[in-house]
Amino acid sequence: MSFPSHPTVRPVPQADTSYMPAKRWLVQHRAMGLTLLLALGLLPFFALSFYNSPFWDDFGMALMVRQYGLWPAQKVFYLTWGGRYGTALVQTLSNPLTYGWVGGMHFTPLVLLGSTLLVLHLNLRELSGRRLSSGTAGRGAALLLLLSLAWMPTIYPLFYWFTAGTGYMLGIILMLLIPAAGLRALRAGTDWGRRGWYGVAQASTVLAVGLNEIALLLLAWLLLVLLACSWWAGRGRAAACWGGLLVSAVVGGTVAVLAPGNWVRMYGPSGASQPHASLNVSNVLRYAAEFFTGFLAQPLHIMALLLLALLLGPLLVRTRHWRPVGFRLPLAGGVAVLLVGLGSSFVFHALVTQNPPPGRTLSFMWLWLFLGWVGVLWAAVPRRVAPLLVRTLARLQRLAAGVTFVLLLLGVERSAWTEWLRNAPTWRAQNDARFCRMQEAVRLGQRVVVVPPFEGIVPRHISILGENLFFHPGNSIQHHNNDVTARWFGLDSVNLSAPSLQGRVGEGL
Numbered sequence: 001m002s003f004p005s006h007p008t009v010r011p012v013p014q015a016d017t018s019y020m021p022a023k024r025w026l027v028q029h030r031a032m033g034l035t036l037l038l039a040l041g042l043l044p045f046f047a048l049s050f051y052n053s054p055f056w057d058d059f060g061m062a063l064m065v066r067q068y069g070l071w072p073a074q075k076v077f078y079l080t081w082g083g084r085y086g087t088a089l090v091q092t093l094s095n096p097l098t099y100g101w102v103g104g105m106h107f108t109p110l111v112l113l114g115s116t117l118l119v120l121h122l123n124l125r126e127l128s129g130r131r132l133s134s135g136t137a138g139r140g141a142a143l144l145l146l147l148s149l150a151w152m153p154t155i156y157p158l159f160y161w162f163t164a165g166t167g168y169m170l171g172i173i174l175m176l177l178i179p180a181a182g183l184r185a186l187r188a189g190t191d192w193g194r195r196g197w198y199g200v201a202q203a204s205t206v207l208a209v210g211l212n213e214i215a216l217l218l219l220a221w222l223l224l225v226l227l228a229c230s231w232w233a234g235r236g237r238a239a240a241c242w243g244g245l246l247v248s249a250v251v252g253g254t255v256a257v258l259a260p261g262n263w264v265r266m267y268g269p270s271g272a273s274q275p276h277a278s279l280n281v282s283n284v285l286r287y288a289a290e291f292f293t294g295f296l297a298q299p300l301h302i303m304a305l306l307l308l309a310l311l312l313g314p315l316l317v318r319t320r321h322w323r324p325v326g327f328r329l330p331l332a333g334g335v336a337v338l339l340v341g342l343g344s345s346f347v348f349h350a351l352v353t354q355n356p357p358p359g360r361t362l363s364f365m366w367l368w369l370f371l372g373w374v375g376v377l378w379a380a381v382p383r384r385v386a387p388l389l390v391r392t393l394a395r396l397q398r399l400a401a402g403v404t405f406v407l408l409l410l411g412v413e414r415s416a417w418t419e420w421l422r423n424a425p426t427w428r429a430q431n432d433a434r435f436c437r438m439q440e441a442v443r444l445g446q447r448v449v450v451v452p453p454f455e456g457i458v459p460r461h462i463s464i465l466g467e468n469l470f471f472h473p474g475n476s477i478q479h480h481n482n483d484v485t486a487r488w489f490g491l492d493s494v495n496l497s498a499p500s501l502q503g504r505v506g507e508g509l
Helices: 020-028 030-051 057-068 070-080 085-093 102-127 134-151 162-187 191-208 213-232 236-257 260-267 281-296 299-318 331-352 359-380 387-410 412-443 476-489
Strands: 448-451 493-496
Touching: 030 102, 030 134, 030 412, 057 070, 057 085, 057 162, 057 476, 070 085, 070 260, 085 162, 085 191, 085 236, 102 134, 102 162, 102 359, 134 299, 134 359, 134 387, 134 412, 162 191, 162 213, 162 236, 162 359, 191 213, 191 236, 213 236, 213 331, 213 359, 281 299, 281 331, 299 359, 299 387, 331 359, 387 412, 412 448, 412 476, 476 493
Parallel strands: 448 493
Antiparallel strands: none
């Protein structure tokens, strides 16, 4: 047997690295790509603002100012309609229709969406001690806003209907601003900084509790929890901060609750709340429990909370050391805080009426649960996390991102883009034509106007719900809607020439 003098050397197969530059480019520009995707996701919601039109109480609140004057209108509202002094002030003072500016309604959703984005960004920055970069905080805020819109029970009243948006969404914005401003005041290095930021927190508290009763309940509960946690952690200065805000919330809430208008609105001859004939605690608790469990048991809500935990899990673990001092609460305790606040809201609603909560109230409660869930998860992250758990969360995050992307495309994104590109131009053109018809009638001395119903619109329930006038209104609420619209334009009445096929007025509100 012979052997070759020079052994044959076989080449070692080399890995194909042709794809590596593309992979490196994707990793390097991952933040830019995510920013672009989030911007595209939010684009139709902001763009739909420019097709927005006034509706219902938008006209009514402006008419109060026209009839009584700005400041006397606040007194009339407090005495005859309700104790929501914050609502009355904002819906008259900042109402574009107060100044005869119909086009100003185009900017209402822009302000509400933009303010939500900014205050979420501020919260992420302040809660992380400003260690979280502005870009990361911005992307986190955009993701939270987009997911909130995706799974919100109803979008229109919180962002596109001026009076509901300023009564409910403004409450969420202020409830996010207050803890961020309080933290900023505690960390301020100058006396002016402390006073300025604490003044912002105080003013926001007084305004928020005057917007609606659910905001009063939830904000007072949040401040009480912050006070208790700070006191338990031995942080007297922080406890004094949250305690001072709680006192302002209680005082403002007392002013709102004791308003004579509350009793006029609920128990007067035209009271719209349909209260219980007599207080029955067992019935109140039964209705509250029914609506509460039904709300929590919705598969969409459960899936949304689970996906949110998986999407943000790696970031929350990575930034756990940036939490404010004392911002630590076991998961069970944090969940209890959320559920007590949510449950008390349902109990209050059941105390007022046997009817299910309207869409705007459910969306308000949903935002408390959804956004509060982020804080609860972050507060519950232990100081030491096993490397295996970190790797598992990273894999699950990729899976959750893919599922969320598909759900967005098939759900709210499809509806929003369709509404913007297909329905919005027709919607705005028909609204403008209707308003021009009523203005022309006033110039010609006509007092009664009949307009055709909207047509060619398929409401997607983002910013367009369908017809906003009633055909031959048959009750006081329907008459009120048509009457305030007509009176704002200077008419005696307005009616439709035929029943509308474009959705029921008030559906989804």
